Amino acid sequence: MEGLVKAAVLALTAVGLSLVFGVMRVVNVAHGAFFMLGAVLAWTVAQYVPGDPMFGWFAALLIAPAIVAAIAATADTFVLKRLNYDPEATIVATIGLLYILEQAALSLFGPDAKPVPAPFNIRLQLPWFGYSGYKIFVVFAAVAVLLAVWWFMTRTRAGLVMRATQVDRQTARAFGINVDRVYAGVFALGAGLAAIAAVLLVPISQAHYLMGGDPLLLSFIVVIIGGLGSLRGTLVAALIIGLSDGVISMFWSPTLAKIIATAAVAMVLVFRPQGLFGARA
Amino acid sequence: MLKLEGVFGGYGGATVLRDVSFSAAAAEVTCVMGRNGVGKTTLMRAIMGLVRAEKGSIQLDRLEIANLPAHEVPRHGIGYVPQGRRLFGPLTVAENLEIGLMTRGRGHAVRESVLDLFPRLRERLGQVSATLSGGEQQMLAIARALCLEPKLLLLDEPTEGLQPSMIAAIRDVVVGLKAAGVAVVLVEQRVEAVLGMADRVAFMDHGQVVETVARQGLDAKSPLFRQYVGV
Numbered sequence: 001m002e003g004l005v006k007a008a009v010l011a012l013t014a015v016g017l018s019l020v021f022g023v024m025r026v027v028n029v030a031h032g033a034f035f036m037l038g039a040v041l042a043w044t045v046a047q048y049v050p051g052d053p054m055f056g057w058f059a060a061l062l063i064a065p066a067i068v069a070a071i072a073a074t075a076d077t078f079v080l081k082r083l084n085y086d087p088e089a090t091i092v093a094t095i096g097l098l099y100i101l102e103q104a105a106l107s108l109f110g111p112d113a114k115p116v117p118a119p120f121n122i123r124l125q126l127p128w129f130g131y132s133g134y135k136i137f138v139v140f141a142a143v144a145v146l147l148a149v150w151w152f153m154t155r156t157r158a159g160l161v162m163r164a165t166q167v168d169r170q171t172a173r174a175f176g177i178n179v180d181r182v183y184a185g186v187f188a189l190g191a192g193l194a195a196i197a198a199v200l201l202v203p204i205s206q207a208h209y210l211m212g213g214d215p216l217l218l219s220f221i222v223v224i225i226g227g228l229g230s231l232r233g234t235l236v237a238a239l240i241i242g243l244s245d246g247v248i249s250m251f252w253s254p255t256l257a258k259i260i261a262t263a264a265v266a267m268v269l270v271f272r273p274q275g276l277f278g279a280r281a
Numbered sequence: 282m283l284k285l286e287g288v289f290g291g292y293g294g295a296t297v298l299r300d301v302s303f304s305a306a307a308a309e310v311t312c313v314m315g316r317n318g319v320g321k322t323t324l325m326r327a328i329m330g331l332v333r334a335e336k337g338s339i340q341l342d343r344l345e346i347a348n349l350p351a352h353e354v355p356r357h358g359i360g361y362v363p364q365g366r367r368l369f370g371p372l373t374v375a376e377n378l379e380i381g382l383m384t385r386g387r388g389h390a391v392r393e394s395v396l397d398l399f400p401r402l403r404e405r406l407g408q409v410s411a412t413l414s415g416g417e418q419q420m421l422a423i424a425r426a427l428c429l430e431p432k433l434l435l436l437d438e439p440t441e442g443l444q445p446s447m448i449a450a451i452r453d454v455v456v457g458l459k460a461a462g463v464a465v466v467l468v469e470q471r472v473e474a475v476l477g478m479a480d481r482v483a484f485m486d487h488g489q490v491v492e493t494v495a496r497q498g499l500d501a502k503s504p505l506f507r508q509y510v511g512v
């Protein structure tokens with residue numbers, strides 16, 4: 001169960017990263033910071049909503065990703081666009097963005113970990129295990145969001161425009177596609193997915209201004225193993241890495257889990273540089 | 282219809298177009314010829330706003346389009362068939378057409394009339410466009426551009442690498458568009474194709490249009506071909 005929760009949250013985060021890289025060719029180092037921001041904002045929203053924790057959490061699920069997406073779109077317009085989406089310059093810029101967001105979170109919210117109460121506390125009592133109802137909910141919610149993303153990318157006009165821009169932005173322009181707007185939208189969507197993942201996870205693990213490191217590292221691992229820009233590969237890799245990370249962390253140690261994941265990346269890079277599902281560049 | 286005056290433009294520091302003046306009229310086929318690397322494709326890209334015109338004016342029906350953002354240019358009715366087709370390869374035939382239809386908000390009726398021109402595409406709507414044959418890909422590139430009901434159509438070497446029957450099919454489409462009043466600009470290197478379709482021929486050299494000649498003044502032995510195309 002731990003592993004499934006990890007895999008679900010990781011899949012959401014990694015799909016966001018993969019989308020941004022796939023369409024924009026931007027390696028977004030600030031992706032983890034967007035994740036962190038989602039969690040911290042969830043805590044803030046939950047503070048302000050009185051009554052049952054359920055209301056606060058659901059309000060956070062709507063508000064936090066929207067704010068994070070807006071911040072991302074702004075960062076895209078005022079920073080990445082100015083750099084002409086140059087692959088190297090944007091790496092440096094997103095590293096900068098990472099520190100700005102972390103320091104902003106530190107000074108606004110302080111250094112302490114902030115708990116967010118789960119919206120409900122049902123335990124599913126099976127004969128040999130007790131399962132937290134919330135964790136099961138997280139898995140289903142993540143799957144639902146992923147399905148929605150898939151539907152959006154393959155079945156809507158906005159998704160079609162994003163895919164066309166991913167293939168050839170010059171030709172997309174020649175067919176009336178406003179590439180700047182598509183990029184802002186993709187960057188916002190990627191960040192929003194990280195924020196949704198964070199809001200789902202935060203009742204389990206608390207919000208903290210440095211919490212973005214792990215999801216960033218794991219997302220990169222997933223995206224590399226799955227193949228850069230391949231959504232299907234990203235999902236499969238998230239499942240593998242999330243499950244094994246959960247299981248190995250539980251029975252042995254989290255450090256061993258990270259070591260194995262990193263070794264897996266090295267193996268993939270050596271034997272199949274385009275990733276398990278990536279097309280040869 | 283289309284009128285360029287004194288256009289300069291290029292890539293980064295390198296100026297490719299040097300003082301280009303060029304025009305195209307409705308219901309006419311204007312061919313552009315010139316050696317490899319002379320700037321024909323760059324000229325098409327400049328018209329589309331994909332290469333910035335650093336100087337000069339580009340007018341479409343007296344509307345200045347040289348300073349428009351690139352994505353607004355096609356909305357004024359310019360269809361573009363790029364050299365090498367540049368389809369959205371992983372997308373299906375239907376999706377490629379959909380992108381073309383979206384450019385100017387055209388709907389089902391336009392799509393049907395375009396598919397009537399290219400029945401082979403109708404049979405393959407669900408196929409990933411990168412898996413089409415070369416000829417089918419070219420058909421799709423043209424169909425995609427026609428989906429925006431252009432009043433000006435730019436075709437950059439559409440017959441490159443195609444067999445005669447495909448070339449004849451493209452020619453039929455061009456003739457049909459001309460009859461419908463569309464201004465066609467066709468970059469083409471093969472003399473007999475040019476003689477078969479053109480109303481006027483513009484010869485480029487050193488990033489300039491150096492000579493524009495009416496079809497009547499040309500035959501297969503014209504020295505202009507040898508001078509500017511090297512055949």
Ligand SMILES: Nc1ncnc2c1ncn2[C@@H]1O[C@H](COP(=O)(O)OP(=O)(O)OP(=O)(O)O)[C@@H](O)[C@H]1O
Binds near residue numbers: 295297315320322323
């Ligand atoms: N993206 C680019 N960046 C820099 N220089 C370019 C670029 N594209 C083209 N050029 C240069 O601009 C010049 C004109 O190229 P262009 O593609 O317009 O020629 P062309 O007449 O279409 O040639 P061809 O007959 O081979 O298609 C060439 O010298 C080319 O090297």
Ligand SMILES: [Mg+2]
Binds near residue numbers: 321364437
């Ligand atoms: Mg060319």
